[in-house]
Amino acid sequence: MNEQTFTTIGRRVLISGASVAGPALALCLSRYGYEVTVVEKAPALRGGGFAVDFRGHVHRTVLERMGIWDEVNRHQTHMGEQTFVDETGAEQMRLDPSFMSGDVEIFRGDLSRILYERTRDRVEYVFDDSIASLTETPDKVHVTFERSAPRTFDLVVGADGLHSNVRRLAFGDESQFLHHLGYYVAGFDAPNHLGLDRTARWFNAPGRGVCLNNYGRDPRTAGVLMVFESEQPLVYDRHDIAQQKQLLAERYAGLGWEVPQVLKALDRTDDLYLDAVAQIRMDRFSKGRVVLLGDAGYGATMGGMGTGLAVVCAYVLAGELATHPDHKAAFAAYEARIREFAQGCQKTAGGAGPMLAPSTAARIRRRNRAYKVLNSPLLAGYLDRLTVKSATNIELKDYPRPVQGAPEYTR
Template identity: 85%
Template sequence: MNEQTRTPAGRRVLISGASIAGPALALSLSRHGYQVTVVEKAPALRGGGFAVDFRGAVHRTVLEDLGVWEEVNRHQTHMGEQTFVDENGTEQMRLDASFMSGDVEIFRGDLSRILYERSRNNVEYVFGDSITSLTETAEEIHATFERSAPRTFDLVVGADGLHSNVRRLAFGDESQFLHHLGYYVAGFDVPNHLALDRTARWFNAPGRGICLNNYGRDPHTAGVLMVFAAEQPLVYDRHDTAQHKRLLAERYAGLGWEVPRILQALEHTDDVYLDAVAQIRMDRCSTGRVVLLGDAGYGATMGGMGTGLAVVGAHVLAGELATHADHRTAFAAYEARIRKFAQGCQKTAGGAGPMLAPATTGRIRRRNRIYKALNSPLLAGYLTRLTVKSATDIELPHYPRPTPLAPVSAR
């Protein structure tokens, strides 16, 4: 191994975000000898969230490299096929589990906990805090925080999602980079009145899709997923749950199937997720000593394998930093390697909204006919191959092998 490979590009790294991308990178960098601090605005590790999936050899290689593949498999959802119905509940078509859930599917909160538990003995986690400013010098970068005392690092990584704070501080307002795809997604929990068990039911009206699902964790609770079209970005407060409820009730008013019962249950829930189906598009995702990872730099949101893209990005970024002595060279190599892959995932994501919430009754019927045909024995496996293609469109280099860390038992 040459001297360049043995010399990490700046050992003190601050990562913003403790969801998936941040802990994945923290785990990899700590095994390469970096001193890593992760700052997270939430007061504790966030549980719950939507299920996320991995598919294809590239995703598996990265999870194996992180040492979490077997544990991810132990916590997978084992979700079954999903059925699309009309307003009377009559089946229109089905989608195989592998199309919606990949090779292995796990709740975002479970994956976040696994990565956190594997890294926490070698990584400093600071919860309930956020970066307020970044000032760079020739040799280092100074960070100030909402609550903690100012500190100095060699590098800063923004792994803090679609609405990244680090991206705002280093690159400017998100309006320059956030591209609205014409749809919104919402999620919340309701009573499982259909007694679903590891399956889902989807109903469509023009421009609106709504799903009831149960992943087997709690037989009494069902998740609701809403996807609806909006040609222009909606104006609302991202932190106002009451406003979210009103907006969703208005969008889905007057629909059949189980929608009235779902909207009635919505009135009594305190936890509602609502955000645009959007993508981050940037000419470059690094500047000086700051680099963006995952949704913060090239978010693919729903349908674009965003979690798989995030862990692959973390793998590549850690590998390039461990390979190159200078962070500028490492960042350039990371961006060059991840860009095409990210763009492919984003292209795949562009079809999620029209597929889950077709604009007209005619398009709903057409989608159903197409997917019924693709699920036929003659074309069995085609849908799965279609989704795996973008997930595997990257060649992973043989990076320096990091030092294995002893497994940490779950709390």
């Protein structure tokens, strides 16, 4: 870190969202002397979730500067190869661990806990609440909450995901920004009847993919991931789990391999995730004293290295706020620095659906042949380089040192 001085303009900052992007920004801002409050609609810190990965020197550099690389590395999944099979279970092709899991892979819940534990003594967390309204004045933002008393902040950050409440309040309905990519993804747990151990099996039928995986935590449990094609957005109640189960059961009815067992587990589960594979595309990431971070402003449901993108951009946003004399200049610098980086990651994400759920039998066969070649010794590392290119397409600035007494960024 360089020795330049910095300003703590807008000292009181409200962040909406306590998954990863929010606590990552809270960690960085608190080191610059900001008074940070994080509000989260869930009643407590969320555990579990999908595994997320980091890859390339940019991700690692930011994690190291934030002081959490070693702990992230200790909690990595050590996931092995992922095998694609036909309806009889016969192997069709394999993917190297690094292509799916990057340099280090960790459960989202573990990463969220690491960031929370690093910040809870210096950051105020308010759970089981959400922002109801934002009213901006020339020098403040007045905020009302669903449960808590109204408060005033200097800046508000939306780090609350693809369906961001802050984005809706400040920029308008998400229909203006959410771009459907033609696929849906679902996830839940099932019995590990295949005895998987840090590996995964994928099966495809035209327009549908289903994966059983085990990350070594519980030998009795397998994670289920479903990816399926739908050219038009589906109409369903995001809070009606029975309706979502019915939708998935109809999509996967009649398929072979282990799908009948998967559908039995689906019927029994009470913890189901279902969402469109979609992207947020916006002309700007800030408006007045409100700014968006991570999935809320430029996220993708899957395949775009969204967690690494969010952590890097949290580091950049905090650094620009600490460097510039006012929030307008800081937000402009933040947007200019990350826009191409975010767009590159979104472009990479655009291929996730077609790769995991090819639309026809012919395309499934072509994918299998292509990845067999790409995984050959002759082209070893080529797939990794494709994803690392997007993950490293940003030059990190050497931002100022933290305030005296705050934990140092490390190098």
